[in-house]
Amino acid sequence: MDLMELLKTRRSFRRFDQSRPVPDSVIQKIARAQQYASCSGNSQSLRYIMVSDPALVEEIFALTRWAAKLPPEDGQPKPGEHPTLFAVVMIDKAAQNDWTPMDAGIAMNNMTLAAWEEGVGSCILGNVARVPLAKLLDIPEQMHVYTVVAFGYPTHRSTLREVEPSEDLTYYLDENRDYVVPRKKIEEVIQFR
Numbered sequence: 801m802d803l804m805e806l807l808k809t810r811r812s813f814r815r816f817d818q819s820r821p822v823p824d825s826v827i828q829k830i831a832r833a834q835q836y837a838s839c840s841g842n843s844q845s846l847r848y849i850m851v852s853d854p855a856l857v858e859e860i861f862a863l864t865r866w867a868a869k870l871p872p873e874d875g876q877p878k879p880g881e882h883p884t885l886f887a888v889v890m891i892d893k894a895a896q897n898d899w900t901p902m903d904a905g906i907a908m909n910n911m912t913l914a915a916w917e918e919g920v921g922s923c924i925l926g927n928v929a930r931v932p933l934a935k936l937l938d939i940p941e942q943m944h945v946y947t948v949v950a951f952g953y954p955t956h957r958s959t960l961r962e963v964e965p966s967e968d969l970t971y972y973l974d975e976n977r978d979y980v981v982p983r984k985k986i987e988e989v990i991q992f993r
């Protein structure tokens with residue numbers, strides 16, 4: 801896929817084909833993509849746990865909340881629609897600096913784009929129960945659980961729709977239960993001088 805098409809179509813996905821695991825080759829590509837990400841002072845203070853074991857994926861899934869803007873019956877993936885892979889993104893407190901959250905954003909962007917190039921959709925999840933997750937995965941106190949990223953083969957579409965300044969920015973499901981994500985026009989957010 802052409803880069804701009806990849807950027808445009810790599811959206812947040814919230815329903816997946818749970819019977820179709822992400823192949824090891826794609827897991828390795830996602831792992832490699834984080835390594836290619838720029839980071840402040842080359843500090844490399846992020847750590848990850850990639851979880852593809854189905855039972856453990858389900859335990860992590862139970863600690864996540866999806867699509868806060870939608871009623872749970874619309875936004876929360878149902879049985880059979882769950883992701884098949886999670887990347888737990890952690891910050892090593894001993895190595896972090898003021899820019900580490902940005903480093904995480906850049907790394908997650910690399911990872912989700914690399915996955916999408918292989919047809920694997922994703923959703924970055926900030927809404928995760930961090931304390932139970934740390935306990936579940938035996939994550940040491942020195943690591944801050946920052947986000948998790950869910951991956952899987954999507955079973956819905958998601959498209960951007962350019963909106964006027966007065967319009968609502970809340971994403972929604974259309975008549976096919978596909979996501980529509982309102983986006984401000986370039987003229988509203990960028991001045992060219």
Ligand SMILES: Cc1cc2nc3c(=O)[nH]c(=O)nc-3n(C[C@H](O)[C@H](O)[C@H](O)COP(=O)(O)O)c2cc1C
Nearest residue numbers: 811812865866867868923924925926927958971981
């Ligand atoms: C830092 C961050 C945290 C997010 N946390 C959640 C979350 O907890 N649950 C969820 O369903 N989506 C979450 N999202 C996805 C956003 O809702 C989504 O990016 C936004 O609605 C725009 O849709 P798009 O990614 O398709 O452009 C998060 C995205 C980011 C970047």
